Amino acid sequence: MYIERRTPLKKAQLFGILERLCEWLEPSPTQADRAKTSYEAVGQWIAGGEGEWLASSSIYLQGSTALGTTVKPIGRNEYDVDLVCHIPGLARWLPPALCKQLVGDRLKESQRYRAILEEKPRCWRLNYANEFHLDITPSIPNDACVNRGELVPDKALRCWKATNPKGYRDAFQRRAELVPQMRLLKSFAEDGVRADADIEPFPERPRFKGLLCRIAQIAKRHRDTFFLSRDAALAPISVIITTLAAWSYEYCVRSAVFDSELDVLCAVIRHMPDFIGRQVVVGRVEWSIWNETTEGENFAERWNAEPAYAKAFFNWHAAAMADLERLTQSEGLDRLSEVLTESFGQEPTAELMHAMFASVAAARRTGTLALATSVGLTTARIAGATPVRANTFYGAP
């Protein structure tokens, strides 16, 4: 009975910890506001340029910032904010290099932007030190795409590549809005105690960003940590993780009922590889993860040129599954901290533990800490819980 009731609690609270981790990984609301102000200003500056092409341009978010799946990069302070500068007046006969030049030239006309401008293979980067950088990729309409897709320069700036950032975002958001079915556990229902936020040990934060965003963030951070000690160039790109997570999430939500959010997380990660296309063509494996919102964008394109990419994905995936399993199985805050450190890094783990113990210390001071059956120590108000009186641990150090 004791164990039976503890496991769901543990799962609920583990997911609470992972959610806090995600909050730590995200830009603060202030940073997000500042990024927004900055990119809107850049958009206005570009549109204010001479010539009708730029005048009709608009700037919008793409990638993780648009989806809400941003994670803090390891080892530097700046978040990536990916932007598209869409120029509807341009057609595909225009060389991509020229289109990129057009945007770059306009940025250089501003003294402010010139000072922080950096050229990347297919975009322009504005570096706001210690805050974020804005990556601005020019795009033109793709008349051949039925989903109102766009074209962006390829890495070599030789040709245009089909993409559809807006369509991708809409498809992701449609899936993110799906809510998994949760089983209310019988033992909790009987007690009137439920395995949710009400009995988090030290509840403090408001819930809750969509589960899919959280899953993508957790997977991406695990990837970043995993490839720290490996060949980082082989790490699966974010769009692959996000796409597979979104497809797997839809599949899991539609096909199963879950006991906890942690179970959803594990199931979604487990099923991610099921959505990778694999075909053997003349003795060679062809991988595909097609962008469903346009024609001809294979996110796994590089895997076909270099099989090491595919191998790196599967290695990472196996490690992620194993670490989630270890997380669920760990006994002891010390073991939990170790697994969290190995999976997501020392800094956020220390931060999480610090926050947890700060709430315990505050609750001890204010007399709001209590001991409850099967929950343990808690600051949540639970009927029948025994308050923890003030005490001083004595004895040799």
Place this chain on the structure above:
Amino acid sequence: MWFDRPRPLTVAQQYLNLGANPACAGKGRLYGNMMSWHLPVTPTPFSRCYSARLEYRQGTSPQVFIDDPDLPVLADGRRLPHVYEQAPTRLCLFLPGSGEWGAWMRLDQTIVPWTALWLLYFEEWLYSGEWAGGGLHPILRERAHSRGRRRIGPRVRSAGASS
């Protein structure tokens, strides 16, 4: 005044209270003015399940031992903080003579929650090497007394939960 002082609870009363408090669910034995109570303690759902043993005899301080798992083994050679004995591990849960605990107080409302709290800080100590639970050490305390109100170094004060 003498009639203001609360009356000590008998061992039998303590024993009954332990049995009646769901947070202290366990098994015990009562013999005359002595008792022992065995209970599983899990400070958080992430924590281990510890087998604690509470020994109490009328007129003495209650003693808490952790029988399982073996804490010195978990500590892997490091000396456990805030214990009277390393093995069998006996926990220092309150400041003797401070009034934090007295014989009129219920064990299930003091000693047991403090045991859970001790174990919570113990698990954190295993990971970080720092005892975040505050507290006093005998030598420092003597020194502190001789200097009036000043108690102990900054770590303990910053933990803020020691009074």
